[in-house]
Amino acid sequence: MKKIINPSRSDWNEILKRPTQTxxxxxxxxxxxxxxxxxxxxxxxxxxxxxxxxxxxxxxxxxxxxxxxxxxxxxxxxxxxxxxxxxxxxxxxxxxxxxxxxxxxxxxxSCWQEKxxxxxxxxxxxxxxxxxxxxxxxxxxxxxxxxxxxxxxxxxxxxxxxxxxxxxxxxxxxxxxxxxxxxxxxxxxxxxxxxxxxxxxxxxxxxxxxxxxxxxxxxxxxxxxxxxxAGPSELLVFADDTSNPAYVASDLLSQAEHGADSQVIMVSTSEKLINLVSDEIGSQLDRLPRKAIAEKAVENSRLILVKSKEKALELINEYGPEHFIICSENEDYFINGVINAGSVFIGNYTPESAGDYASGTNHTLPTNGYSKQYSGVNLDSFMKTITFQKITEEGIKKIGPSIELMAEAEGLQAHKNAVSLRLKDLG
Missing domain, CATH: 3.40.50.1980 (Nitrogenase molybdenum iron protein domain)
Structure with missing residues (x-):
């Protein structure tokens, strides 16, 4: 994996680029x-x-x-x-x-909505x-x-x-x-x-x-x-010296083995940890049955050293990862501060593969930065919301005059007439 040390803000777009075709x-x-x-x-x-x-x-x-x-x-x-x-x-x-x-x-x-x-x-x-x-x-x-x-x-x-x-x-x-x-x-x-x-x-x-x-x-x-x-899989890990390098490396490789076009990124404030994780990746990679696939994904991946947790969080929200793992003594800072992520995994004993299989959350998630505007799949994904309304005689008398004024101001006379006829009949 390519190591990047304290990149400037102007370089973020380039170093966070996904390996995808247009x-x-x-x-x-x-x-x-x-x-x-x-x-x-x-x-x-x-x-x-x-x-x-x-x-x-x-x-x-x-x-x-x-x-x-x-x-x-x-x-x-x-x-x-x-x-x-x-x-x-x-x-x-x-x-x-x-x-x-x-x-x-x-x-x-009365207004209501039903799914x-x-x-x-x-x-x-x-x-x-x-x-x-x-x-x-x-x-x-x-x-x-x-x-x-x-x-x-x-x-x-x-x-x-x-x-x-x-x-x-x-x-x-x-x-x-x-x-x-x-x-x-x-x-x-x-x-x-x-x-x-x-x-x-x-x-x-x-x-x-x-x-x-x-x-x-x-x-x-x-x-x-x-x-x-939802395209090729991706994972970003923030880890500091309280994390386990072997765990971090295993999480990175768990996504790298999905496909040659997958991308994994580690962000850290510790250069020592980055070096330890890099060594672990090399060691664990050799033992993987899907080594050839994971190796290609690792070529598209990054180990990024930043100066502070504040800079790390800013970079993470700019990337908008599909999966985001937090292994930090400051985990609450990242939990409260993350805005753009598909699914978040917290602590040394919460591997991303738990969400892939059996913890209960959904693993169909936005990739390629779409976590900035999309949610992962959930129950509402399979439903649509219909709104209903029912207006009584008293109700149309109360809101009718406002509707008439607004419709006339927009130049929509038929809209106004639909209310005026009713109000006239009601006296």
Whole structure:
């Protein structure tokens, strides 16, 4: 990892740059695939599945027999671990339910809001070298708690045309209604437009590579909402001399192994600690099965020394990390001061991987600086709020004259008339 000592404020944009392509680099490819899926449906999806995943699949939908077989392939120990995570995620997301908000703004004028589920949602789950079955828990559980009627899951097949059994087991356990063997851009396109096999959905959730991220963003042009622009994973750790260098290094590498385009950053006020963490990274990296992937991510990563905790916090909020770990004797300073972060992990015994799997918080989070304006996935992500109002005779008499004046001032006579007619009838 590159060490940077006391960078000036003017250099922050450069040293905090993400290793991502621009939308323009990928947009043409996405548009081409989308155009074909709109016209040709399943045949276009199959074409690109063969091109990108190396397998020709005639039946894109996962069968009940495949799901049943997958359950037998999972060890009882892994099943228990998944069920523990499911319980904790359900607890945390169930607690996010809110009651109807009812207010009488003026006597005779009642306004309230109620939350309703999004009827059809699509979940994208990466497969490949790291089948992220944990993301199913993070997405399908709140979708079911919210009351979504259709929960459609797309995930890429392997070279034999199969889906990882842990993905199928988690999907069945968490209430997914349909599963399809489709990955990448073609999965997002299928859920955006609908095909002969795949239902069209109203909102798409889930992580993915830069191609999936751009595809999701372009899906919004076709009246499909998305959770957020969630791209390659990233982590920032602030640590001082009260932290454990081995723990810090393990957290950095836990995100680096996600993909070659991941980014991890350590910020510290201790040069001694930075050197110790750098040594630990080298030592731990050699023992990782995904060493080749993690090494490439480490090339995009930084060890940054700053002069004070104040400067550290300013830099962290400028970066807006997806994951933010605090290992500091001044943890309250960072807890209270952080503004831009997807999810925050506090103390030496709170690894980021706890949030990835089993603590109960959601791991589908904004990346690429989008934590400055987006929240991570939560129960409300699968719901929409509808406002209601009911006005009595007394109520329209009280607010009607104000409405008339405002409508007339804006030059909207029909708006005024809608009130004036009622007031006239009421005498």
């Amino acid at each position: 939308v323009a680099d990928i947009e043409q490819t996405v548009n081409q695939i989308f155009d074909e899926i709109k016209v040709k449906g399943d045949s276009a999806v199959s074409k690109y599945t063969e091109l990108f995943d190396g397998i020709r699949i005639e039946d894109l939908k996962v069968s009940e027999n495949e799901v049943a077989y997958a359950e037998k392939e999972i060890s009882e120990e892994l099943k228990s671990a998944i069920k523990l995570a499911k319980t904790n995620i359900e607890k945390f997301h169930s607690a996010q339910k809110t009651d109807r908000v009812l207010v009488q703004t003026t006597k005779g004028v 309703k589920p999004i009827q059809k949602v699509g979940l994208y789950i990466p497969g490949g070298t790291a089948p992220l079955f944990s993301s199913i828990l993070m997405l399908a559980i709140p979708a079911r708690l919210a009351g979504c009627e259709e929960i459609v899951l797309c995930t890429p097949p392997d070279k034999e045309g199969n889906v990882n059994p842990a993905i199928l087991y988690a999907a069945e356990l968490c209430g997914v209604t349909q599963i399809f063997k489709i990955g990448g851009i073609q999965a997002i396109g299928a859920m955006t437009f609908g095909t002969e096999s795949v239902p069209q959905v109203y909102k798409i959730f889930g992580p993915g590579n830069q191609f999936v991220t751009v595809a999701k963003q372009l899906a919004t042009k076709y009246q499909v909402a998305i959770d957020m622009p």
